[in-house]
Amino acid sequence: MKKVTSVFWISLAISAIFVLWGAFAPTHLGEVSSDIQGFLTSKFGWFYLLSVTVFLVFSIYLIFSPYGKIRLGKPDDRPEYNKVTWFAMLFSAGMGIGLVFWGSAEPLAHFATPPQAEPESVEAARDALRYSFFHWGFHTWAIYTVIALGIAYFKFRRGAPGVISATFKPILGDRVYGPIGKTIDVIAVFATIFGVATSLGLGASQIGGGLAFITDIENNISTQFVIIAIVTVLFMISAWTGLSKGIKYLSNTNIVLALGLILLTIILGPSVFIMDIFSSTLGSYFQNLPIQSFQMAPLTSDYNEWIQGWTVFYWAWFIAWSPFVGTFIARVSKGRTIREFVTGVLLVPSLFSMFWFAVFGGSSLKQELDGVNTGLTDLATESALFGTFESFPFGIVLTIIAIVLISTFFITSADSATFVLGMQTTNGSLNPPNVVKLSWGVIQAATAGVLLYSGGLGALQTASIVSAFPFTIILLMMVWSLSVALKEDHQKMQYQQESKESYQQSS
Template sequence: MARMRDGHAGGAADEGHPPGAHDAARAAHPPLERTRFGGTERAPERQRHERDVPFSRSDMSKGPTELMEHRGPRVHWRVLIIASVVTLAFSIWAMLMPQQANDTMQAAVGWIATNLGWYYVLTVTIVIGFVLWVALSKEGSVRLGPDHSRPQYNLFTWVAMLFAAGVGIDMLFYSVTGPVVQYLDPPSGDGQTMAAAQDAVVWTMFHYGIAGWSMYALLGMAMGYFSYRWGMPLSIRAALYPLLGKRVRGPLGDSISIIALVGTVFGVATSMGIGVVLLGVGFSLIFGLPQGIALQIGLVIVAVLLTIAATTSGVDRGIRWISELNLWSAAAMMLYILFTGQTAFLLNALVENIGRFIVTLPERTLQTFAYEPDGAQWMGGWTLFFWAFWLAWGPFVGVFLARISRGRTLREFVIAAITAPVLCDFFMVSLFGNSALHEVIVGGNTEFAQLAVESPEAGWYALLQMFPGAMFLIGLATLSGLLFYLTSANSGAMVMSNFSSSIPEPSQDGPKWLRIYWALLTALLTIAMLLAGGVTTMEYATLIFALPVTVIAYLVMLSFSKVLRMERAEREGRVLQRRTMATTGGRAPERSWKQRLERMRAFPSKHQVAQFLDRVVRPAMADVVAEFRAQGYEVEQGRMANSTTGIDEPLLRVSMAEFRDFHYQVALVEAPVPMFGGRMSRETDVYFRLEVFTQTGSGGYDLMGLTKQQIIDDVLDRYEAHLAFLTVSEESDVASVLTPRMQQPTGTLPALPKSADDVQDLGDRKD
């Protein structure tokens, strides 16, 4: 039941109308001529409903039905088989003909870098601009869920999961070799100069900066919005429903899922490959094992076994625990390096690096090195590879971020995603990179510099060996790298199983056997790319297979901007309504000073609330309904059964012809008794509130203690607000902000949250 509450309480589907009931309800309740927004149904509206692409909230509310043929989890066999064939074919090709595979991909990457480098750069720039626009716009206050939903995880846990899911072990791999390479051989100008040193670390920070996290934020907020606010599956195809309509369930939607799935497989496999190459050196140093491909394959096998064990435990017990441990181990490693190394130099360099990054960000974002002789080659090996890496990881990390961000606002989600993890990245890259540069520039260690360029994994551990207590630091760093690796592999297997399944519930995952299958297939692909040429081949494959994902990014931006117009219309409607408000100002009904004082001491029981409902609220709403009907309105009055309290809750709905109906429900909400205030003792830990719920969730105020007339005024104030919203929608020349009616047969009205626990569990069950 709570799943219906969450999915439908916040947006179009929050009317509670079961998908597919609109046509039957429209036939059963013809439009009223006297209603302001009634009259005969317009031909353009009928034409819109004949199209495949949704143009309105009414059309959008059909999404859950049109996207889900079955109510339970189901494997998308076509997506699974095609994506598996592509992955297996590439793996077999890479293992049987490694040199040919490497040469072919190298040629393809060269062509992409020369001819499509500008396209990757432009795409990432547009994505950054789009997510910032969403966060800074007034629509940034929209929640990933109904208006009354709140975050499931506390801030620290949430940030830890953001960081651990979106940051792979590859950052450790490139944190030393990146700055050293850019110092010795920068993309422009001479190497081994002061200018090259100032830019060396900044380039790596740029590659691990807001570009990748903007891609994660784009796909994460889009999928989370459509899932938690509209009741659709947590998937890429659901995020494209406003743009493509019911076609997302057919071959077109399958193609989109296949592209996202294949990109995810190659992105995760690349991270796994880089991880085992790096960890192989660490295990060799700690346990004395011989380095080479055998050790790397062994680590892949061991890691897959650990991933299978962890992935069956779910988000809370598996990924959450690993994420927090990951953050603590990474923090310990960074602090050890900071205080046992060149502390003053590292802190000064960190501040300068961040400042230089901020100042030069616009220039670097649009930099293509068109005037440099080897500009395309450098772009293909660095910036374009990282942009492709983030694009390939975008659907994977986006799904995971959406899973853990229910109840967050769009603004909070975007700002947190592009700041908190990015600052952690900067700290890590700056400490490792500047420690390496100090050894090269000040210490004159050319052997270390050469090692860092030719063998990044060996160079990283060579740097660790220069610190006091080297073996302790190596062990800590290897543990941190292993946790990075396990987090990415664990969540990757989970997301890949979701992409190859149809899952109505965002809280659910694909079958366990499917997660195990993808963990094994990703391991096979990782081994194949290691045999074909190691890290270089992985970079090539990522750059190639991420190209189709750029199309998905553009489609998601178009789809998401379309549905945000609906949110804007509702907000502008509320603003317009406030200009003519009566006594309440659009918020809680205004109380007398005696009522306000009494309310401070009142913590009513369930019995007291039930009595107030029968004596005051129900008669007030009955009078309103009678007057509506006397004036020719089409009104539906009913009661909502609350299985938790056993008390039926009053509800009225005014039909608005082809527009969205007016919905007013008084619901019992359980709340904890505060420990402060005028009450000096507590007989119970909880009390009950009578909150008003509309289509967008709870109004946040309590009707308990009001007079009958005040409640009548509140109903009319809410009705005026609804009319103002429809006025803005009607006056807009954008088709997508129109809000046709959403009715349903009597007796099928949805339940809304009744307690704090219900609000916390929204989206976890389905009626």
């Protein structure tokens, strides 16, 4: 425990207080959190929307900017992982459980209760997939791009500690080592805990939903607690094995299972419809991207409430999730150029996510529109995917594969998060002590449990929105700091190149 910093002890103490609050006064916790969430979404929904759009614009700029050739590390450093493994780790850490949970459920929700179209109409189905593409596309991965790039740049190029506060050195100077820096890191730890806890809670409820479909097990809070307990033991075993073994193997397993589930769904499902709807929705997504990026619908109260409940929640959830995803992506991206890094993190997972929704959301909507399975919209959110499989040939096989996939995603996300939390609370150590990782594993599981206990899915959403607000400000400042650092280093590179050319000419 010699490596731990004061950030560890402060964060651990406050986390323990929160868990005890949720355990002994769940109703009070739910009420307080809901009040804060209501205030933030009604007063600052625009802030989340504009901030995430800034992250996207900045990311796209970096691809085409002169900074794209700068390498995340020394000039002769090369990537530690090949592209396939790298993409697998990006996808597993960044989307995992959320994609499986919402793949059918979100399009069905927009189909049943659209913000503008007639419910359960062809137009509602068309819009449902476009909204899903928007929520899981470029904006989401721009959040991860910004924070991952900031951490990787300062860690591998400037030799700074791999903590969030270290990325502010260009604008804060030595103050990053004092109370301001510690505050930034503590906020990052809490955003990570709540972001990951939200995903763990979703995973537990969906595993329970899948088991309820194929067995007599009831999907209640007790079942979900047992699932969390079992998976906690499994991801702690994985965390103990270290990054190169546990997470690497699990990430590759996730990709194999995910691709297998996609291929089987396309083969057994409406394959032509899936490909057609993917192509047409992708075009509609790009066409409407500028409008949706800024849309708050202040003159249409129902649409405004829908944006707050869906888009604002998602942006907040992904921002809360971003310290974990960003730190993890940074850790596995040493040696790549900024252009390669941003293109890989922003484009590939976004397009994969959109295709995922076309496959599973498209299959669900096709059943509803054709009258094959018109009860899908009445199912609980965590059961929508399994309800879709029910009318497929070999549907039970697809359900079992999906449950296994959710479980491996669950383990990978929690495993990665324990590593990231350990790294953030040991001054950026790339090999945090196992006892630190295990401590955060227990806290994560306990937080997910008390959130489910105090209000289920609603409490998970509330926690994400509340914890993300201060971290959004930190991310905006990170964009500023990274811009300053890139400009400084680019000028140095230009000067060195000019000096080299001048020397060669004179000699």
